[in-house]
Amino acid sequence: MARRHLFEWEDQPWLPVALRDGATDYLRFMIELGDAYGAASPILADAMRRSRATRITDLCSGGGGPWRRLTRGLERNGVAGDLVLTDRFPNLRAAAALEPPLRWRVAYHPESVDARAVPAELAGFRTMFSAFHHFAPADARKVLADAVAARIPIGVFEATRSDASAILAILPIPFLVLLTMPFVRPFRWSSIALTYLLPLLPLLVLWDGFVSCLRTYTVAELRALVAEVPGSDGYTWDIGEAKGKGPLPLTYLVGVPKLTA
Numbered sequence: 236m237a238r239r240h241l242f243e244w245e246d247q248p249w250l251p252v253a254l255r256d257g258a259t260d261y262l263r264f265m266i267e268l269g270d271a272y273g274a275a276s277p278i279l280a281d282a283m284r285r286s287r288a289t290r291i292t293d294l295c296s297g298g299g300g301p302w303r304r305l306t307r308g309l310e311r312n313g314v315a316g317d318l319v320l321t322d323r324f325p326n327l328r329a330a331a332a333l334e335p336p337l338r339w340r341v342a343y344h345p346e347s348v349d350a351r352a353v354p355a356e357l358a359g360f361r362t363m364f365s366a367f368h369h370f371a372p373a374d375a376r377k378v379l380a381d382a383v384a385a386r387i388p389i390g391v392f393e394a395t396r397s398d399a400s401a402i403l404a405i406l407p408i409p410f411l412v413l414l415t416m417p418f419v420r421p422f423r424w425s426s427i428a429l430t431y432l433l434p435l436l437p438l439l440v441l442w443d444g445f446v447s448c449l450r451t452y453t454v455a456e457l458r459a460l461v462a463e464v465p466g467s468d469g470y471t472w473d474i475g476e477a478k479g480k481g482p483l484p485l486t487y488l489v490g491v492p493k494l495t496a
């Protein structure tokens with residue numbers, strides 16, 4: 236299916252914070268429940284070892300995405316360190332729900348961070364989950380070029396995909412939101428009201444999930460993007476699909492600077 240960059244609610248700066256945080260909390264809850272990024276642990280652990288990274292700067296972190304499980308998965312793969320979550324619209328209460336294992340230190344950067352121009356003080360291995368599709372090709376190249384210009388490794392992972400099976404899988408979302416919202420953490424009365432009194436959250440999550448599938452880059456599209464990033468030949472790129480516990484594979488792109496010495 237050809238990539239289509241349709242409107243997503245989450246991209247709108249005017250979206251009320253109760254809807255934005257309710258949606259990203261819910262996304263984290265579902266990612267955790269389905270272990271959507273279990274297959275990312277060994278890929279990320281290998282890239283961190285190759286680049287000798289012990290600090291991660293997660294971009295577009297929203298409600299924390301897969302990090303509760305991922306810190307444990309990385310630890311099992313022999314990797315631990317510091318994780319800083321960042322977002323253009325930080326969801327600061329989300330960090331508390333991640334309960335990192337002992338060898339990890341996790342913090343949420345309080346200021347807005349745009350993944351296309353990451354401040355130099357956030358020097359860790361850059362990661363991005365369920366978010367690269369938010370960037371149309373010119374901006375997606377900027378995200379990669381910003382990391383390459385700083386000679387910082389980057390890993391991008393997507394659990395959605397632009398095919399009929401993925402779109403079918405998101406159709407039950409409104410019912411799942413109705414069934415599970417009281418169990419989503421952090422607990423927010425605003426999310427309860429926006430699910431049961433004025434059910435905007437189930438509809439928002441369904442629409443953004445559907446559009447996310449249409450926007451997700453294929454392996455071939457990711458390869459084409461990388462080829463157009465200035466300096467990308469100074470990196471080793473690993474781009475592919477990985478099968479986890481779920482029925483659908485995740486798509487990933489990992490770039491590590493080639494050693495010069």
Ligand SMILES: C[S@@+](CC[C@H](N)C(=O)[O-])C[C@H]1O[C@@H](n2cnc3c(N)ncnc32)[C@H](O)[C@@H]1O
Nearest residue numbers: 262295296297300322323348349350364365366
């Ligand atoms: C679909 S959510 C994914 C959140 C999280 N990574 C997860 O896996 O649940 C996408 C996130 O990207 C953030 N975002 C969108 N554009 C951004 C940008 N230019 N820079 C940084 N964050 C951005 C949104 O605020 C939102 O929190």
